[in-house]
Amino acid sequence: MRDKRGRLWRVARWGLCLVLVLALTGAALAVWAVRRAFPEYGGTLTLPGLSAPVTVHRDGYGVPQIHARTETDLFKAQGYVTAQDRFWEMDYRRHLTSGRLSELFGGSQVGTDAFFRTLGWRQVAEQEWRLISPEARGHLQAYADGVNAWIADNGGPAATGDKSLEYTVLGLQNGGYTVAPWDPVDSIAWLKAMAWDLRSNLSAEVGRASLLAHGLTREEIAQLFPAYPYDRNRPIVDDGTSGVTATSAAVPPRRVLREAGPALAALRALPNLPGLLSSSGAGVGSNSWVVGGALTASGKPLLANDPHLSPSQPNIWYQVGLRCECRLNVQGFSLAGLPGVMIGHNDRVAWGLTNLAPDVTDLYLEKIDGDRYFDGTAWRDLTIRQEVITVAGGAAVPLTVRSTKHGPLLSDRSAELFGIARHQAAPGPTPSLDTEAPGVPAAAAPGPYGVALRWTALTPGRTVEAVFALNRAANWKEFRAAAALFEVPSQNLIYADVDGNIGYQAPGRVPVRGKGNGQWPVPGWDPAYDWTGYVPFAELPRQFNPPGGVIVTANQAVTGPDRGPFLTGDWSYGYRSQRVLDMIAERASRGKLDLEDMREMQFDDRNGFAPELVPSLLAAEGVTTAAARARELLRGWNFRQPADSAAAAFYNASLRHLLLRTFDEVPDGQKPASGDGSWEILRPLLGKPSSPWWDDRTTPGVESMNDMLVAAMDAAASELTDLLGEEPDEWRWGDLHTLTVRNATFGQSGIAPVEWLFNLAPVAAAGGTDLVNATGWTPEQGYEVDFVPSMRMIVDMADMDGSAWVQLSGNSGHAFHPHYGDQLELWRTGRTAPMPWSAERIRAGAEHTLTLVP
Incomplete structure (x- = not known):
């Protein structure tokens, strides 16, 4: 036994x-x-074609500082080093911009590919390659050579885990994929994706037409798109510097008819393609400001910038320093796949970007007869392009792209992809439009139609040259010359230099319209609605050393209503910009400002509308006992929204339910969001307790403002009790308002182990929509953060070594790498990392040094 x-x-x-x-x-x-894919940060590697060795110092956050002899060597090394950290991201993005995601992920991406091929980004990028200067082509080619050298060093065309963990996962479903060499046009095409994300009011234009088709009146729609509050929130250029009269404030078209329903409904379906027609309002924003030396402790300007974008992993920004024994010495935030630095500073000049958001898109209703369209004088042949979408693991998909003189027919794509009846199958009256009042039906001749997009980014330009010119600019004159090349996307550019000057320039290709103001679809068969040209650069607004010594851009109106060329009628409403101006004025009244003031202001979480709404919430009568207990949190609240605030949790939950209930007649997907647009909608209603908007049209009674406020607070208290417990004092805004930084490709695969590999763990976030610390959320989807300050940068023109920066996650794109998410906690808590500039400080902070040799 x-x-x-x-x-x-x-x-x-x-x-x-x-x-x-x-x-x-x-x-x-x-x-x-x-x-296995983690890159070598130290030692010596060979990079063929260099004229001399290149040194790459990396600090404790993995940020490379590259020093080369020539610009060609520098950009070649930048391509190599960026590929070390971010090649999967670069590969994915070039497939996206070319409409070739199906080659990676199979048939699920055919719809997305068809849409982007219809826009034709790749074709435009190829035209721009031929348009730009030989010098710019040389820089792009050097960058591509560096990327391709890295590909050769890491398995060549084989899509293996030697390059990135994502290729290992991809191989489980697409084992036949091979990596193509990097082409300079791949770099240019990514600028089109940026322009699409920052395309201004296309969503608003579709939204107005869709609301009209849904049955809302023109007056109701106007209340959902209120005018900019010039009396409360200052524009960027408050004195009309350009002195040019508005040129395009024509009255919108009268008849956007119900017969336009199929094509406009097709466009409305486009949000089902991720990111294709996402809101470009509060979410696509940014903050930047520059304070002149008269107000600073150092006597030289301080410049701050934090662009707001959707969170993704890896982050869109790649931190890098570029130096050579030539004129180019610059550091800042680059885009993986594009040489140079997009936002940052050189040894004389610093600059920042926010979205200018001019109206650079128009939708044209087009009369269609087979493969012809009517241009107002005759029937013309549509421009037709045949393409083939290659599908991993499936049959190739043929694609026909049709365009009018205005641009591609987007209604073709959305109708095909979402089963909405195509205009060929939905004959009916053709829209007839005039200029009296939008949305009133009238008789029209029968005939099918489509919807075409005109967009400035579909005309070849030289924006990529602007990046190189900005990097070299040494003074205001050279800065403006660079800005003149920055055609698409149009951005607010702020400026500071070591001589103490500050400035602002609105660049970009901004259309001049005959009729219309860009807020409604217009008749493509009426030449009066065609664009007649672009606003000359000399007429675009600018400022240089304004008397107040402060410039703030945060997506507010650029000039007053009667000054400057017409840019758009759909601005953000200026709450963030006015808050920054107020904070600067308050701090300046107490003393000189320093970098710590800038950092605290970037992380400011005071809600700009709460002082307007909270008194009404406190005065409402008839709440439940639970809601009454929760409402006590609002008494004495300072309107700030740190992650640990109980009052912020209840306030935002109440706001969410108020918006959803008050605007129940607005279709899902188009209800007012949580930002300053909804604040401007609610503001006048708080003084109209019997407004029809307060009535719940699903009930037989007629509700008042008090009824809606009570219902919203009751619902909020019930929801938070279920989610966070019965004790209101223990509620925390950050427990609702969480941020999950998801991998752009596999982060929402639906396969939990795969998502765990690539996503960063959820964190509690402070701030909120259209607060200066702009962590946005959408009431129809809950409280989760859906856009963020994607980075923060503060440049001290008196001591560049004292400058600071941070990005959302980390500089590495390799899952589990130490620098994959090592900046997230800094970002979440409002802290920054050092941004060293001098060679001595860079060497002192270097944790790794790599030498690239010929």
């Missing part, structure tokens, strides 16, 4: 040992699979 037990014990012991060995082997293989 004892021998038998001994044998069993030995067998069990050997079995346990085998399990342990297998577990350890599996763990070792997992670690190897994850770490």
